[in-house]
Structures are given as C-alpha cells and as structure tokens.
Amino acid sequence: MKFSLVTTCLNEVKSFDNWRAGVLAQTRQPDEIVVVDGESRDGTTEALRAWAAKDKRLRLRIKKCSVARGRNIAITIANNECVVSTDMGVRLDARWLEEMVRPFEDDASVQVVVGAYAADESSVVSPAARAEYYIAGDGGPFCADASGRPAFRRGVVPSNRSVAYYRKVWRELGGLPEDLTRCADDSVFGRQILHAGYRMALAPKAMVYWTRPQRLREFWKEQRGYGRGDGEAAIKMPFAFRLYRKGRVPRILVAPLTGLRTAMKQLTWSRLAMALRKGDLPGLLYMPLLAFGNGYHFGRGYLEGFSYGEKHCQACRSRLANYAGL
Numbered sequence: 001m002k003f004s005l006v007t008t009c010l011n012e013v014k015s016f017d018n019w020r021a022g023v024l025a026q027t028r029q030p031d032e033i034v035v036v037d038g039e040s041r042d043g044t045t046e047a048l049r050a051w052a053a054k055d056k057r058l059r060l061r062i063k064k065c066s067v068a069r070g071r072n073i074a075i076t077i078a079n080n081e082c083v084v085s086t087d088m089g090v091r092l093d094a095r096w097l098e099e100m101v102r103p104f105e106d107d108a109s110v111q112v113v114v115g116a117y118a119a120d121e122s123s124v125v126s127p128a129a130r131a132e133y134y135i136a137g138d139g140g141p142f143c144a145d146a147s148g149r150p151a152f153r154r155g156v157v158p159s160n161r162s163v164a165y166y167r168k169v170w171r172e173l174g175g176l177p178e179d180l181t182r183c184a185d186d187s188v189f190g191r192q193i194l195h196a197g198y199r200m201a202l203a204p205k206a207m208v209y210w211t212r213p214q215r216l217r218e219f220w221k222e223q224r225g226y227g228r229g230d231g232e233a234a235i236k237m238p239f240a241f242r243l244y245r246k247g248r249v250p251r252i253l254v255a256p257l258t259g260l261r262t263a264m265k266q267l268t269w270s271r272l273a274m275a276l277r278k279g280d281l282p283g284l285l286y287m288p289l290l291a292f293g294n295g296y297h298f299g300r301g302y303l304e305g306f307s308y309g310e311k312h313c314q315a316c317r318s319r320l321a322n323y324a325g326l
Contacts, residue, residue, distance in 0.1 A: 001105055003164070004078035005030035005097070008070035009048075009088040010038035015211070016047050022092035028101055033058045034078050035088075036070035068176040068185035071160065075170055084164040090208040091120055099206035100164045111169050111198040115162030115206030116140055126214040131286035133212075134274045135266045142204050150204045155236070157190030158200075162208045169198055177316035181308070183229025188316055191235070195320070219290060220297040227298035231305025232313045235320065238299055241306070255299035262295025263288055 005023065012019070023033065033055070037045050039062060052058040061073055075083050084100050086092070096115065103113045118138035124130055141159065145151040163186075170176075173192045176185045193200070213219050230236045240257035243249045249257065267288060275284035309317065 001082060001101060002031040002080045003082040003084055003097075003101055004032040004034055004080040006034045006071065006074040006078060006083050006085050007088050008036045008038065008067055008074065009040065009044055011040045011042040011044055012088045013040070013043040013047060015089045016044055018091060019088050020047075020051060022090075022094075022096075025094050026092065026097045027095050028098035030057065030084065030097060032079055034061075034074040035059070036061045036063055036065075036074045038067075038070060039064040066178060066180070066185075067182060068180060069178045071185075072175045072178065075167060075175070078167070081167050082164065083167060083170070085160050085162075086208055087161050087210070090117070090161060090210045093207040093209070096162070096206050096208055099203045100162070103201035103203060104164070107199075107201065109199045110201045111166055112158065112193055112200040113164040113203050113206075114141070114158045114200060115164070115203045115208065116142055117159065117162045117208045117210060119212050120209035123211040123214075127280075127282035127286045128216045128219060128290055129212050129214055130280060130283035131275075131290045132219065134271050134280075134283060134287060135291060139210075142202060150202045152202075157187060158193055159190065160186040161210065162206060163190075165193070165198075169193065172196070174319065177233070177313075177319060179313045179316050180229055180232050183225050184233045184235065185229075187230065187235060188233050188319060191320055216286070216289060216293060220293045223294045224297040224301035227301025228305035228308075229301075230298075231302035231307075232309035232316070233320075234306065234309060234313075234317050238295075238302055240299060241302055251303065254303055255296045258299030258302075259292040259294075259296030262298070263291040266291045 035048055037048055037060065045062060048060050052060050059077065061077065063073060082104060084097060100113055100115050103110045118140045119133065124133045141153060141156040142150045143153045173189065176189050213222060238258045239261055240249060240254045244251055244254050275287065
C-alpha cells in the first residue's frame with residue numbers, strides 16, 4: 001500500500017535536521033513526503049529546498065497560511081489516498097510509519113489509525129519540565145481498558161501529531177477547520193472522526209516524541225494558545241467559564257478560578273510523592289506554580305478565543321453543534 005507523509009512547518013530550522021533524519025531512518029519509508037511551509041524566515045525553507053533537490057519524494061509548497069490550511073493543502077496535493085500526519089517538531093521512532101500503516105494492510109475495513117505520542121524525556125530537564133512530568137506523566141494518549149487492550153485516555157481525541165486516514169474520511173468531514181487561528185483544528189477534526197463512527201485502529205507502538213518547554217512562561221504561553229483555540233471552537237469549556245456564562249461569577253474571575261481548579265485536580269498526593277521520592281525539591285516547588293499558572297493562562301486564552309470565535313469561527317463550531325461530547 002502506498003501512502004503520503006504530510007506535515008506543515010514554520011520556522012523549524014532547529015528541529016529540521018532531526019526530523020528529516022527520523023523520516024529517513026524509518027523502517028517503512030513513505031512513498032511521498034508533502035510539506036507545506038508557512039514562509040519560514042529562519043532557514044527552514046532553504047533546508048527543505050535542498051532536501052527536495054536530492055529526494056524526489058519530497059513535494060514542497062510554500063504558502064503563508066494557518067496550520068489547518070497548510071495541512072489541508074498538503075492532503076489536497078498528496079498523490080496517495082492514504083495520508084499519515086505528524087508535526088515537524090517531533091522525534092520519530094524508527095518504526096513509527098511501519099506501525100501506522102500496518103493496521104490498514106491487516107484489515108481492509110480500517111479507515112483511521114491513531115498513533116501514540118509521549119513527552120521526549122531527554123527534554124525533561126528543568127524544574128518546570130520535571131514538574132510537568134510529575135503532574136502529567138509522559139502525556140501519552142492511551143491507557144489499558146479492563147481487558148488490557150489500548151484505549152483512549154479520558155478527553156483524548158486523534159491528534160495531528162500521530163494519525164493516519166484515507167482522504168475519503170478527510171473529504172467527508174470537510175477537511176480541518178480553517179477558521180481557527182492556530183490551535184484546536186485537530187481537536188475538532190478528531191471529535192468529528194469519533195462522532196462519525198469511522199472504523200478506527202489504535203497503534204500504541206507507533207511512537208513520536210514531542211519536546212517539552214523548559215521555563216514556566218513557555219508552558220504558560222503554550223496553555224494560553226491551547227485555551228484560545230479551544231475557546232474559538234467552543235470545546236473543553238472550563239467550569240469557571242460555564243459559571244461566567246450563567247452570570248454566577250464575573251469575567252475577571254474566570255482565569256484565577258480556572259487556575260485554582262486545575263491546581264486542585266492536578267496536585268494529588270501521588271504526584272507530589274513522586275517528586276518527593278526522587279528528592280527533587282525544585283521540581284516539587286514548581287508543581288503548584290505550574291499547575292495554577294497553566295490553568296490561569298488556559299482560562300485567559302479561553303476568554304479571548306471564545307469572544308473571537310463568536311464572530312469568526314461559527315463554521316468550525318457548526319461541525320460539532322449536535323455532538324453531545326462537546
């Protein structure tokens with residue numbers, strides 16, 4: 001079976017060499033590599049052009065656009081019906097593509113394959129990064145169900161970071177939502193996949209590893225972006241925001257209340273004990289700062305995104321209008 005590897009990038013020169021090496025080291029090579037570069041200014045475009053000159057499988061499109069638009073362009077111009085999607089900033093396990101494609105070949109009824117991902121432990125260095133690891137573990141999407149088989153963790157949906165599907169699925173769902181400014185396009189698209197009931201296979205051995213930030217403000221910036229994207233799409237609505245919409249709390253309290261709720265949920269004894277057992281006092285001290293700050297900045301982003309989405313993201317929101325899992 002032939003398949004296309006698709007991704008987007010913007011100013012990824014620092015991770016480009018490792019990502020390219022990861023692709024070339026795959027035990028199952030892609031028949032085609034499609035990259036949409038959002039007019040990078042750090043040398044990524046030049047590096048991609050140099051690679052394309054040597055590897056005829058690489059098809060490069062340079063277009064200033066959103067992530068969702070870029071991925072839609074990549075899938076549109078792909079020559080193969082099966083597409084495998086990832087992000088350029090991740091480290092690929094050598095058997096990732098082999099494990100992603102196998103379910104399609106083993107079972108002709110499979111339409112979507114969801115791969116695994118985890119935090120790259122080599123990047124869990126600073127006290128803030130270690131604090132996140134104590135709180136969230138490796139961040140992987142799967143757990144074991146009662147029979148020991150892989151299942152989604154609560155709230156997880158297929159992610160652009162590690163997913164494959166036939167373009168028929170992508171076409172039927174209308175592609176990724178392009179009216180979102182940056183984040184949450186795959187959260188919406190993943191919910192559509194689950195809601196539509198496509199035949200899906202989980203591939204827990206298809207691993208990619210994503211680099212984690214090192215400083216608190218980097219984590220908080222990440223969470224604010226996630227909050228804005230979720231707010232634009234009107235998904236994963238924080239409890240404090242629901243209270244605000246009902247007129248029970250003022251807008252100014254949404255972010256701090258979301259921070260407090262996040263800290264209360266995440267700072268369990270078992271997670272704190274992990275840092276204590278390792279004797280990691282700096283990591284332990286960062287845990288409440290990280291947890292509260294992540295929730296606070298997610299709440300701020302959600303407020304911004306929800307207001308923006310009321311005017312600009314109704315097409316995206318209509319995709320999930322009848323989905324009870326919102």
